Structure formats: structure tokens, C-alpha cells
Amino acid sequence: xxxxxxxxxxxxxxxxxxxxxxxxxxxxxxxxxxxxxxxxxxxxxxxxxxxxxxxxxxxxxxxxxxxxxxxxxxxxxxxxxxxxxxxxxxxxxxxxxxxxxxxxxxxxxxxxxxxxxxxxxxxxxxxxxxxxxxxxxxxxxxxxxxxxxxxxxxxxxxxxxxxxxxxxxxxxxxxxxxxxxxxxxxxxxxxxxxxxxxxxxxxxxxxxxxxxxxxxxxxxxxxxxxxxxxxxxxxxxxxxxxxxxxxxxxxxxxxxxxxxxxxxxxxxxxxxxxxxxxxxxxxxxxxxxxxxxxxxxxxxxxxxxxxxxxxxxxxxxxxxxxxxxxxxxxxxxxxxxxxxxxxxxxxxxxxxxxxxxxxxxxxxxxxxxxxxxxxxxxxxxxxxxxxxxxxx
Amino acid sequence: xxxxxxxxxxxxxxxxxxxxxxxxxxxxxxxxxxxxxxxxxxxxxxxxxxxxxxxxxxxxxxxxxxxxxxxxxxxxxxxxxxxxxxxxxxxxxxxxxxxxxxxxxxxxxxxxxxxxxxxxxxxxxxxxxxxxxxxxxxxxxxxxxxxxxxxxxxxxxxxxxxxxxxxxxxxxxxxxxxxxxxxxxxxxxxxxxxxxxxxxxxxxxxxxxxxxxxxxxxxxxxxxxxxxxxxxxxxxxxxxxxxxxxxxxxxxxxxxxxxxxxxxxxxxxxxxxxxxxxxxxxxxxxxxxxxxxxxxxxxxxxxxxxxxxxxxxxxxxxxxxx
Amino acid sequence: xxxxxxxxxxxxxxxxxxxxxxxxxxxxxxxxxxxxxxxxxxxxxxxxxxxxxxxxxxxxxxxxxxxxxxxxxxxxxxxxxxxxxxxxxxxxxxxxx
Numbered sequence: 001x002x003x004x005x006x007x008x009x010x011x012x013x014x015x016x017x018x019x020x021x022x023x024x025x026x027x028x029x030x031x032x033x034x035x036x037x038x039x040x041x042x043x044x045x046x047x048x049x050x051x052x053x054x055x056x057x058x059x060x061x062x063x064x065x066x067x068x069x070x071x072x073x074x075x076x077x078x079x080x081x082x083x084x085x086x087x088x089x090x091x092x093x094x095x096x097x098x099x100x101x102x103x104x105x106x107x108x109x110x111x112x113x114x115x116x117x118x119x120x121x122x123x124x125x126x127x128x129x130x131x132x133x134x135x136x137x138x139x140x141x142x143x144x145x146x147x148x149x150x151x152x153x154x155x156x157x158x159x160x161x162x163x164x165x166x167x168x169x170x171x172x173x174x175x176x177x178x179x180x181x182x183x184x185x186x187x188x189x190x191x192x193x194x195x196x197x198x199x200x201x202x203x204x205x206x207x208x209x210x211x212x213x214x215x216x217x218x219x220x221x222x223x224x225x226x227x228x229x230x231x232x233x234x235x236x237x238x239x240x241x242x243x244x245x246x247x248x249x250x251x252x253x254x255x256x257x258x259x260x261x262x263x264x265x266x267x268x269x270x271x272x273x274x275x276x277x278x279x280x281x282x283x284x285x286x287x288x289x290x291x292x293x294x295x296x297x298x299x300x301x302x303x304x305x306x307x308x309x310x311x312x313x314x315x316x317x318x319x320x321x322x323x324x325x326x327x328x329x330x331x332x333x334x335x336x337x338x339x340x341x342x343x344x345x346x347x348x349x350x351x352x353x354x355x356x357x358x359x360x361x362x363x364x365x366x367x368x369x370x371x372x373x374x375x376x377x378x379x380x381x382x383x384x385x386x387x388x389x390x391x392x
Numbered sequence: 393x394x395x396x397x398x399x400x401x402x403x404x405x406x407x408x409x410x411x412x413x414x415x416x417x418x419x420x421x422x423x424x425x426x427x428x429x430x431x432x433x434x435x436x437x438x439x440x441x442x443x444x445x446x447x448x449x450x451x452x453x454x455x456x457x458x459x460x461x462x463x464x465x466x467x468x469x470x471x472x473x474x475x476x477x478x479x480x481x482x483x484x485x486x487x488x489x490x491x492x493x494x495x496x497x498x499x500x501x502x503x504x505x506x507x508x509x510x511x512x513x514x515x516x517x518x519x520x521x522x523x524x525x526x527x528x529x530x531x532x533x534x535x536x537x538x539x540x541x542x543x544x545x546x547x548x549x550x551x552x553x554x555x556x557x558x559x560x561x562x563x564x565x566x567x568x569x570x571x572x573x574x575x576x577x578x579x580x581x582x583x584x585x586x587x588x589x590x591x592x593x594x595x596x597x598x599x600x601x602x603x604x605x606x607x608x609x610x611x612x613x614x615x616x617x618x619x620x621x622x623x624x625x626x627x628x629x630x631x632x633x634x635x636x637x638x639x640x641x642x643x644x645x646x647x648x649x650x651x652x653x654x655x656x657x658x659x660x661x662x663x664x665x666x667x668x669x670x671x672x673x674x675x676x677x678x679x680x681x682x683x684x685x686x687x688x689x690x691x692x693x694x695x696x697x698x699x700x701x702x703x704x705x706x707x708x709x710x711x712x713x714x
Numbered sequence: 715x716x717x718x719x720x721x722x723x724x725x726x727x728x729x730x731x732x733x734x735x736x737x738x739x740x741x742x743x744x745x746x747x748x749x750x751x752x753x754x755x756x757x758x759x760x761x762x763x764x765x766x767x768x769x770x771x772x773x774x775x776x777x778x779x780x781x782x783x784x785x786x787x788x789x790x791x792x793x794x795x796x797x798x799x800x801x802x803x804x805x806x807x808x809x810x811x
Contacts, residue, residue, distance in 0.1 A: 023488040026481060050492055052484040057521030061477035064518065067470050068445060068481025073495070074488055076481075094470055099730040160729060193494065197729050200443045200466035200482060202500060207461035207733040209469035216458045219724035220731045226724070409767065416737030417772050417788040418744055424792030429770040455739070458731065459720045462739035595767050621792075629793030629806075632768050 010035035016147035023074035026065035032169035059084035063091035070100035082109035082123035096131035101154035118357020122321035140177035252301035258290030278365035314376035350384035419462035424628025426619030437602035447506030448472035476522035479504035508549035579613035593635035625674020748791035758803035765795035
């Protein structure tokens with residue numbers, strides 16, 4: 001087993017891409033994703049990774065070039081953050097439609113405006129319905145592992161969909177963590193070379209991306225939807241195999257001290273570690289609180305979620321983005337809709353916090369839990385609340 | 393460098409025109425479409441050992457309406473503004489896979505194609521990026537001087553005075569009020585090995601330029617004059633005639649820029665008045681004599697500049713050799 | 715010209731709705747757009763091939779004896795061939811005449 005090394009998480013991302021022997025990396029710098037592409041360009045410059053590093057002129061072209069490269073059968077990677085992701089928006093939706101298994105890391109950052117380089121989830125939430133498989137990492141090790149996993153799942157002949165690995169900008173991307181880096185040869189046991197089903201090749205000419213006439217479009221969307229939903233079993237299978245080979249096991253939803261919990265916090269990404277501390281401290285004081293987090297966000301793990309909430313009285317869902325005008329955050333909305341008609345339905349209270357780089361502290365998590373307990377007892381609470389906003 | 397690459401270049405002649413068709417019959421281009429005609433000629437010259445990345449536009453919809461395709465070669469459409477970026481990904485992907493021994497080593501011409509809107513306006517950033525990065529590909533701009541696919545809206549390549557649905561003549565308007573953007577000059581400013589303009593009326597010239605563009609290593613840019621009977625209010629049988637007149641009036645001069653050196657490939661000794669070109673097209677019908685004179689002055693001035701560029705660099709070449 | 719053959723279930727679609735039969739547009743007989751058609755007078759024809767090279771619809775094909783044969787299946791009747799013929803060997807006539 002490889003030893004753990006202290007490494008900046010962004011550099012670990014690049015090392016994962018290198019271990020996956022990626023062929024093409026179209027990339028454009030954007031804070032806080034920059035260290036990833038800087039290190040990748042170094043790895044290519046030093047001959048450690050045999051790939052085409054394409055310093056494209058925009059993220060829109062980065063995603064376009066990813067599609068072109070994947071369409072000839074190249075293993076393709078890019079990384080971006082909020083403004084870049086927003087700029088590539090149009091093309092992000094086309095990649096799954098063309099079934100190009102691109103892997104992209106998002107160093108999550110707040111969308112403008114006002115302009116903010118700091119972390120929240122508004123960038124990815126604006127793309128949540130784009131048809132990509134989407135996972136969220138909690139720490140550096142998970143980022144590394146989820147990237148390797150992403151290539152495996154994306155390129156699976158049953159899937160052939162692009163995949164996004166989310167990691168929090170700065171709070172994850174720029175911190176040094178002890179990470180077990182798998183080498184290319186270790187990864188090769190898990191990740192075989194990409195064998196595309198259809199490629200652009202003069203010997204066997206195919207037309208990719210024809211006009212979606214009304215007689216086709218609905219069926220085309222159904223294909224994309226069906227493959228995305230069906231990918232869950234491949235995702236889970238690939239995690240099981242990962243655990244067998246490397247000893248670290250992953251699931252679509254993780255729970256922490258949820259047994260007998262009155263209230264369960266729901267989080268995504270790196271704030272989970274702070275939330276765990278809050279849970280531990282409250283449990284010490286006898287408050288029956290637990291924690292649940294989504295690792296898999298799309299396809300949404302409906303069955304796993306419904307199973308996980310059984311017996312829980314109330315959920316305190318933490319959103320790191322506002323769904324403007326919808327009265328809440330996107331995660332909370334999804335959670336509520338996932339519970340509609342479910343045999344067991346906990347009460348759900350939405351909290352929005354940690355926007356644009358503002359920390360969510362242990363105290364803030366405690367505050368959310370206390371509020372949720374109070375609302376649950378009363379049987380009602382506000383539709384949603386911003387936690388940590390100054391009124392005056 | 394480009395001259396070495398073209399050492400083995402053999403011109404097509406009337407007798408040696410390639411029989412190959414890269415596009416199949418049954419495409420849905422309008423009657424007398426000059427755009428698909430120019431495209432057909434360029435593709436014939438390049439042959440079937442190509443991969444095409446197409447922008448959204450007339451050529452995309454008339455050739456790829458599901459479930460039929462007019463393409464006999466691998467072809468991909470992703471979006472409107474990114475044909476050059478997609479092509480650069482294709483080229484880079486193949487390069488990496490060939491180097492890593494996962495794809496048989498073989499030179500395939502990667503072609504990006506777009507209309508004037510997809511090139512001069514929305515696609516110019518992706519085009520500039522791909523040219524600057526030096527990918528080995530051919531970019532074809534099929535210039536029909538407006539957004540025809542969406543219903544004849546003006547682009548920055550629409551000529552001065554032309555009527556389009558967003559540059560209508562009126563009490564306060566003469567039609568398009570800006571002069572055509574010079575995209576070949578912008579392409580040439582990237583110091584790429586090869587830039588050329590061509591017109592389907594001069595089919596041998598067009599096909600030879602397309603063949604050169606495919607042979608040259610590195611980025612090549614072809615700007616093809618593509619009359620649109622529908623959008624220009626032109627009788628469909630006059631597509632080739634108007635392509636010829638555009639050249640004979642110096643409205644659309646034919647030239648190459650090889651390694652930065654301008655060469656006029658069709659010298660017009662006694663240019664015809666631009667009025668002859670304008671009067672066949674309904675899009676210019678509203679123009680008064682004063683505006684036509686203005687256009688004539690501009691056309692003459694631009695041609696002089698082109699001659700100067702061609703002459704100037706020729707003189708420099710001479711002095712270098714002396 | 716209706717898209718009857720586009721009507722299929724989603725399970726039958728290729729990956730990413732790709733079209734794997736090159737040149738399948740030949741199934742679309744665009745000749746039915748036409749109101750006029752060209753007729754070549756082979757006595758006047760000098761086999762220059764301009765009708766062939768200037769046709770946007772690839773309607774003419776070279777024959778063994780050097781002439782160019784018209785294919786009505788795809789001719790939209792634009793009239794470029796008749797207009798460009800240097801010997802006026804091609805005439806456009808109304809369909810049905």
C-alpha cells in the first residue's frame with residue numbers, strides 16, 4: 001500500500017489525472033482551480049504525463065475541445081470554477097448528449113455578482129440538471145479517489161457520460177492534507193484504457209450531433225435521462241471494486257451518528273468535517289443529533305436517501321447556494337421533493353449558509369440544529385432561513 | 393516552411409478534377425445555394441481522408457437532419473461558436489493517441505467549418521485561439537454575408553448598404569451601415585502558414601487552394617464566397633455569375649497569404665463597375681447613386697491596399713534576395 | 715419528405731443519436747422541389763463539364779463517353795447549369811411539359 005504524503009489537494013488532483021494517464025487536457029485558468037492546471041502543465045512539460053495540454057482561450061473552448069478529443073477516443077480532463085463553468089454552460093449540456101466521457105473537477109466557487117472568488121456551491125447548482133454524473137468530495141483523499149472512480153464510471157460502456165467531481169474551492173483546493181496517492185500502475189488495475197464505442201474515423205464515418213428534429217428530440221432526451229439514472233448501479237459497483245483494491249469504501253450517501261437521532265444535519269462537501277465536530281459536541285451534551293451527506297448528487301440516490309432517513313424526526317438541510325425566488329436552496333428543494341409520497345417523511349427545515357467564502361462554524365451548525373429541534377417540536381418552521389447574515 | 397510543404401503540390405486541372413464527392417445528394421440546401429456549392433468544391437479537393445467539425449448554420453442543418461446525413465466522412469456538430477475549438481480538440485486527441493501508440497499513425501485533415509456569423513462574430517474567439525495555438529487544421533469560412541439560417545439577419549460580414557432583416561433600409565437607414573469585416577486579414581495577422589480567399593465561379597482556383605490548405609501543416613484559413621439566392625434576393629441560376637462578378641468588380645478579390653506573403657491569384661486588369669454586381673441583387677435594390685459611388689470608392693481603396701500589400705512584400709522579398 | 719423514418723423508439727437510437735450510415739440523405743429525393751428541369755442538347759454539348767462542377771446538388775455525373783448525365787431524383791431546378799453552359803446546350807423547361 002502506498003504511503004500517505006502531505007500534499008496540496010489541487011496538486012493531488014493533478015496527480016490523479018496523471019495516474020489515470022489522461023490524453024488531452026484543454027484548460028483555462030480560473031481561481032481557485034489554477035493550481036490544478038498549473039501542476040498538470042508541469043507534469044506534461046516534465047514528460048511525466050504523456051498528454052496534450054491545450055492552453056485554450058476560454059472555458060467555452062475548453063469544453064468544446066474536450067468533446068472533440070473525446071469524440072476521437074481520447075481520455076479527456078478539464079477543471080474549472082464558477083465563472084468558467086458558467087461560460088461553458090452551453091457546451092456542458094452537449095457533452096452528455098454526445099455521450100463523451102469527459103471528467104471535470106470543479107473547484108467550487110460563488111457565482112458573480114458581486115464577484116467573489118471564494119467558495120460556495122452556486123456554480124455547480126446552476127448546472128445541476130446538465131446531465132453529468134456529479135459527486136461531491138469531503139476531503140483531499142476523497143477528491144483523489146473520486147477522480148479515479150470518475151474515469152472508470154464515465155468510460156463504462158453502459159454509461160459513457162461525462163462526470164463532475166466537486167471539491168470546495170480554497171477550503172479544499174488550497175489546503176495541504178495527508179493523501180495516499182495511487183501510482184499509474186496501481187490505478188491501471190482499476191482503470192483500463194478507454195475503449196470508445198463510436199469515434200470520428202474516416203474508415204468508418206459517423207455523423208455525430210445531427211439535428212434533433214421534433215421526431216427525435218424527446219427520444220434523445222430519454223436516452224440521456226435513462227443512461228444517467230442507470231449509471232447509479234455502475235457507480236456503486238465501481239466504488240465496491242475500488243474498496244476491494246485500495247481499501248477505501250464509498251457510498252452515495254454517508255451517515256454519521258444518525259442512530260436514534262432526533263435531528264440530522266444534511267451537508268455536502270468539505271463543511272461536513274466541521275459539522276461532524278458540531279455533532280460530536282452536541283452528542284456529548286446529550287442532544288440526539290446526527291449527520292448525513294450526499295456524495296452522489298446526480299443521479300440523485302432516491303432509494304438510498306429514503307432508506308437513510310427512516311426513523312429520523314427532522315432534517316436540517318444546509319444549502320450553500322440560494323435558489324432565487326424559489327424560497328430556499330436547491331438541495332433542500334430536492335430533498336423535499338424526494339420525500340414527497342415516501343412512506344416515511346421526516347420534517348424538513350432549510351438553512352442557507354456559507355455563501356461566497358463565509359465560514360460555517362461549529363456554533364452555526366449548533367444553531368441550525370437547535371432551531372430544527374424547536375421547529376420540529378412546534379411542527380412548523382420558516383420555509384428557509386439564512387444563517388449568519390447580518391441584518392444591520 | 394509552407395513552400396517546402398507544397399513542394400509536392402500538383403494543381404488540379406480541368407482534366408484532372410477529382411471525381412470524389414464527400415457530400416451525398418439529397419441534402420436540403422436551397423435551390424442554387426452557393427454555400428453548399430463552395431463547400432462541395434472544397435471537400436472534393438480535400439477528399440475523404442478528413443474529419444469535419446461543423447458550426448451550427450445552414451450547412452449543418454441541411455446536411456444532418458436526423459435520421460439522414462449527407463456526410464460521407466466523419467462529422468460532428470457541437471454548437472455555433474466553437475467549430476475551431478472542437479476541431480482543435482480532435483486534432484490534439486488524435487495527436488496524443490498516435491504518439492501513445494493507441495491510434496495508427498496517419499495524417500488526417502481536420503476541417504472546421506462555419507458561416508460568416510460563426511466566424512466573424514460569435515466564433516471569432518474560438519477561431520483566434522485555435523489559429524494562435526497552431527493546430528494542424530483547415531478552417532473554412534463559408535461567407536454568405538448574413539445569418540441566413542435564422543432568417544437573414546446582418547452580421548459583421550454583411551456588406552455596406554445591404555438590406556437584411558436587422559439592417560433594413562428606411563427613412564433613417566440605408567441598410568447595413570458598417571463595412572464588411574476583413575476576416576482573412578485577421579486570420580493572416582495570426583501569422584499562420586496559409587490564408588486564402590476563393591470563389592466558386594473560379595472552381596479550379598478554389599479547389600487548388602483547398603488542396604494546399606489541407607497539405608500544409610499547421611493552421612490554414614479559407615474564406616469562401618458563398619452566394620445565397622434566398623438572402624441576397626438573387627435569381628438562383630445567377631449564383632455562379634454573381635460569384636464571378638464579385639471577383640471581376642474587385643468586391644471579393646482572390647488572393648493567398650502564404651507565410652505572410654500576399655499573392656493576388658486573380659488579377660483583374662479592367663475591373664467592372666460595382667454597380668453591375670449590386671444591381672443583380674434585391675438586397676441592394678434600394679441604394680441610390682450616391683451610396684453606390686461610395687461603395688465604388690471603398691472597393692477601389694481596399695483593392696489598392698491589397699495590391700500594395702502584395703507589392704510591398706514582393707519588393708521586400710526581392711531586396712532580401714539581392 | 716416527412717420524417718417518417720425518424721419515428722423510432724429511444725432504445726433503437728445509436729449512442730448520442732449518431733447516424734452510422736454515411737450518405738443516407740440519398741433517400742431524400744429532393745427532385746420533388748422542382749418546377750423546371752434542364753434538358754441537354756447533346757449535339758451542342760462540348761463535354762466541358764461546367765454543368766457537373768457548378769451543380770450544388772451533384773445532379774450531373776460523367777458518363778463513359780465524356781458527356782454528363784442528369785439525375786432528376788435530386789435536381790431542384792435552380793438553373794445554374796443552363797445559365798452557365800457556354801454553348802447554350804441546356805434549356806430549362808417547365809415540369810410536365
